[in-house]
Amino acid sequence: MASIAKRGDLQWRARVRRRGFPVQTRTFETKARAEAWVRQVEGEMDRGVFVSRRQEENTSLAEALTRYQSEVTAKKKGFAEETSVLTMWRAHPLACHMIGTIRSQDLAPVRDQWLKQGFKSGTVVRRFAILSHVFTIARREWGMASLNNPIHDIRLPTVDNARDRRLVGDEQERLEAAAQVYGGEIGSIITWAIETAMRRSEIAKMRWGHLDRKARVLLIPETKNGTPRRIPLSPRALAVLPSAPPGFDPAGVVWTLGVDAISRAFCHVRDAVGITELRFHDLRHEATSRLFEKGLNPMEVAAITGHKTLQMLKRYTHLRAEDLVGRLG
Numbered sequence: 251m252a253s254i255a256k257r258g259d260l261q262w263r264a265r266v267r268r269r270g271f272p273v274q275t276r277t278f279e280t281k282a283r284a285e286a287w288v289r290q291v292e293g294e295m296d297r298g299v300f301v302s303r304r305q306e307e308n309t310s311l312a313e314a315l316t317r318y319q320s321e322v323t324a325k326k327k328g329f330a331e332e333t334s335v336l337t338m339w340r341a342h343p344l345a346c347h348m349i350g351t352i353r354s355q356d357l358a359p360v361r362d363q364w365l366k367q368g369f370k371s372g373t374v375v376r377r378f379a380i381l382s383h384v385f386t387i388a389r390r391e392w393g394m395a396s397l398n399n400p401i402h403d404i405r406l407p408t409v410d411n412a413r414d415r416r417l418v419g420d421e422q423e424r425l426e427a428a429a430q431v432y433g434g435e436i437g438s439i440i441t442w443a444i445e446t447a448m449r450r451s452e453i454a455k456m457r458w459g460h461l462d463r464k465a466r467v468l469l470i471p472e473t474k475n476g477t478p479r480r481i482p483l484s485p486r487a488l489a490v491l492p493s494a495p496p497g498f499d500p501a502g503v504v505w506t507l508g509v510d511a512i513s514r515a516f517c518h519v520r521d522a523v524g525i526t527e528l529r530f531h532d533l534r535h536e537a538t539s540r541l542f543e544k545g546l547n548p549m550e551v552a553a554i555t556g557h558k559t560l561q562m563l564k565r566y567t568h569l570r571a572e573d574l575v576g577r578l579g
Contacts, residue, residue, distance in 0.1 A: 252288045254281060266291045276307050306350030306394040312340050314349045317392070318384045327472075335380050349388060350396075354403035361404060371407035378406055415532045416539060417444075424523040432522070435507050436515035438490040440533065445487035447537035447555045449474060450530055454509045459500025463488065473556050481554050538563070 251267045257277065264284040266274040274291050278284040315336050323332045339345060344356060357378070364374050382401035389397040422444065429437030439453060452470050460469040466483045473479060492504065507515065516530045534555070541551045548560055557563040 254284045264288050268295050303350050303396050306397045307348050309349050311349045312345035314384055314388055315340050335377055352400055354400040357400055358404050372409045375406050375409050416536050428519045428522045432519050435505055441490045443533040444537050445484045447534050450512055451509050456504040458494055458498050458502050475558055479556050
């Protein structure tokens with residue numbers, strides 16, 4: 251037995267009662283949607299495929315986002331960035347909707363609006379990827395077995411993050427010279443990045459206790475992909491390392507500049523010499539490409555850079571034909 255009753259001026263409450271099934275109740279903005287829902291539920295009960303949607307129909311997206319942040323995001327290394335995305339989604343009007351009522355047609359306009367506002371494709375894709383995982387966790391771990399993931403049914407923009415920017419001409423010398431004028435550690439850090447192919451975050455987290463000068467090896471215990479690695483150090487890399495302070499703490503950081511400070515200092519030095527379209531992360535591309543040009547094979551390069559797949563390693567490698575001529579004989 252089903253009933254549909256008007257609630258106030260803007261809502262319709264539908265209720266389905268059937269022997270052997272829990273009572274199903276849901277509120278809609280129109281009578282037509284309420285009637286369609288009743289037909290769907292009764293049809294599923296008749297076919298023996300009914301699964302209760304009580305939880306997903308009584309949990310708002312905002313509540314799901316908050317739970318996800320507490321149970322999932324808090325355990326991630328990139329929790330700060332992901333938290334900001336979750337906060338953005340909670341502020342969106344869709345957050346007031348029950349998670350089980352959100353459909354692809356509700357999300358497609360959000361995608362279009364962000365792209366129209368000038369957000370990069372990568373930003374839009376990352377925002378939807380996090381929301382997609384919220385739906386996945388809700389279905390797999392929170393008992394919302396009938397919950398569909400609407401992100402699977404929308405077209406997301408193509409992301410092309412591949413960069414082929416390398417240092418050209420005397421750019422390295424100009425950067426290092428400008429860094430001398432700027433002062434501080436940035437000059438040494440620029441050289442270190444080119445010699446080691448380390449990520450900016452890895453450089454900022456270097457500890458004295460992880461450095462073995464005698465063996466010329468550095469341990470990187472925490473990496474982006476979660477796998478620790480030990481990398482060999484060139485003579486030039488060792489030469490730019492600061493001296494360990496007397497009675498140093500093994501847990502103390504090698505460089506005093508943090509992640510953001512490295513970026514700010516690098517941008518200042520780069521702009522001072524008029525170098526354009528160069529990011530600090532491009533130094534990792536440069537370093538990786540140079541390792542191949544020195545004759546190292548892919549497995550050797552991956553051991554240094556920490557790339558887990560050859561496809562990812564390929565994205566960070568841009569060999570110059572001029573530098574390969576000598577290897578052809």
